[in-house]
Amino acid sequence: MIEVRGLTKRYGDKTAVDDVTFTVSPGLVTGFLGPNGAGKSTTMRMIVGLDRPTAGTVTVNGAPYARHRSPLTEVGALLDAKAVHTGRSARNHLRAMAATHGIPRARVDEVVDMTGLASVARRRVGGFSLGMGQRLGIAAALLGDPRTLILDEPVNGLDPEGVLWVRGLVRELADGGRTVFLSSHLMSEMALTADHIVVIGRGRILADAPVSEIVGAASGTAVRVRSPGATQLIPLLEQEGATVTAAAPDLLTVTGVDSARVGELASREGVVLHELTPVSSTLEQAYMELTAGSVEYHSTARPDAGSPS
Numbered sequence: 001m002i003e004v005r006g007l008t009k010r011y012g013d014k015t016a017v018d019d020v021t022f023t024v025s026p027g028l029v030t031g032f033l034g035p036n037g038a039g040k041s042t043t044m045r046m047i048v049g050l051d052r053p054t055a056g057t058v059t060v061n062g063a064p065y066a067r068h069r070s071p072l073t074e075v076g077a078l079l080d081a082k083a084v085h086t087g088r089s090a091r092n093h094l095r096a097m098a099a100t101h102g103i104p105r106a107r108v109d110e111v112v113d114m115t116g117l118a119s120v121a122r123r124r125v126g127g128f129s130l131g132m133g134q135r136l137g138i139a140a141a142l143l144g145d146p147r148t149l150i151l152d153e154p155v156n157g158l159d160p161e162g163v164l165w166v167r168g169l170v171r172e173l174a175d176g177g178r179t180v181f182l183s184s185h186l187m188s189e190m191a192l193t194a195d196h197i198v199v200i201g202r203g204r205i206l207a208d209a210p211v212s213e214i215v216g217a218a219s220g221t222a223v224r225v226r227s228p229g230a231t232q233l234i235p236l237l238e239q240e241g242a243t244v245t246a247a248a249p250d251l252l253t254v255t256g257v258d259s260a261r262v263g264e265l266a267s268r269e270g271v272v273l274h275e276l277t278p279v280s281s282t283l284e285q286a287y288m289e290l291t292a293g294s295v296e297y298h299s300t301a302r303p304d305a306g307s308p309s
C-alpha cells in the first residue's frame with residue numbers, strides 16, 4: 001500500500017507536484033496517468049525517497065521508504081531504465097544487486113527467466129536495446145520479491161509482445177495481492193492494464209477512480225442536433241439540465257440529456273430537426289478533455305496545417 005498525503009515538490013519557483021493526496025491499494029493495478037511534465041516521475045521519486053518533498057508525507061507499506069530495513073523486499077522500483085552500470089552483463093548487474101541486499105543468487109535466475117532475458121543475460125548491458133533495458137529494469141524491481149512495485153513508464157520502448165507481457169505480469173502480481181503502481185502517458189494502454197487510475201496534470205490530481213468509472217464516464221454520449229430552430233432549442237435544453245455548445249448557428253452538441261428527450265422537446269415546441277445523432281466520445285478524448293489546460297508542451301501546428309484547400 002502506498003499512501004500519499006499532501007505531497008508537494010517545488011524546484012525554485014516551479015511547483016512540480018502540488019498538494020497531491022491518493023492511495024495505491026494492494027491487489028490492484030493502479031495507473032498513474034498524465035501528460036509529459038505532469039509530475040509523475042517526481043511523485044514516484046518522492047515515494048522511494050530519491051527526492052525530498054517540500055511538504056507532505058508518503059509511506060509505503062506503512063512506513064517511509066527510508067525506514068524499511070530491507071527496502072528491496074518491500075518496494076521494487078523501475079524509475080530510470082538507463083541507470084545501470086553499462087560495462088556489466090545483465091546477470092552480473094542483478095547478482096551485484098542481490099549480493100548487496102542479501103538476496104539469494106537463485107532469485108537472479110528466476111527474475112532473468114521471468115523477464116525473458118535468459119538468452120541475453122551474459123551480454124553487456126551497454127549494448128542493450130531500450131526494450132531489453134526496460135526488461136532488465138523490471139527484473140531488478142522484482143529481485144527482492146517485493147510487496148509493492150513502482151514502475152515508471154514500463155512499456156516505454158517495448159514491442160507489442162513486450163507490452164502484452166508487462167500487462168500480464170502486472171496483472172499476475174496484483175492478483176497475488178501485491179500493490180502495483182505504474183505510470184504512463186497513454187490512456188489507451190492504462191485502460192487495458194489498470195484497475196484504478198490516478199490522473200495528474202500540472203502537479204495536481206485531476207481524477208482518482210476505478211477504470212470502469214472513467215471508461216463509463218467517457219463513453220457517455222453527447223447528442224448532435226442540426227436544426228434551423230437551434231437557437232430556440234438552447235434555452236429549453238438548458239432548462240432540462242443539459243449543457244449545450246453551438247458549433248454553428250444550426251448545429252448543437254448537447255450533453256446531459258439523451259436524444260429521445262431532445263426529440264420530444266423539439267416536437268413539443270414545433271422545432272424542425274434535420275439531424276439528431278448520439279455521438280460517443282472515446283476514452284482518449286475524455287483524457288484529452290480532462291488534461292486540457294494542463295499539458296505543458298503543446299505541439300505547434302505547421303502554419304499551413306489544417307488550412308482549407
Ligand SMILES: Nc1ncnc2c1ncn2[C@@H]1O[C@H](COP(=O)(O)OP(=O)(O)OP(=O)(O)O)[C@@H](O)[C@H]1O
Binds near residue numbers: 011014039042296
Ligand atoms: N530536478 C528538477 N529541477 C527543476 N525542475 C524539475 C526537476 N525535475 C522535474 N522538474 C519539472 O517538474 C515538472 C514535473 O516533471 P516530471 O518529470 O515529474 O513529470 P512527468 O509527469 O514524469 O513527465 P514525463 O512524462 O515527461 O516524464 C516538469 O515541469 C519538470 O520540468
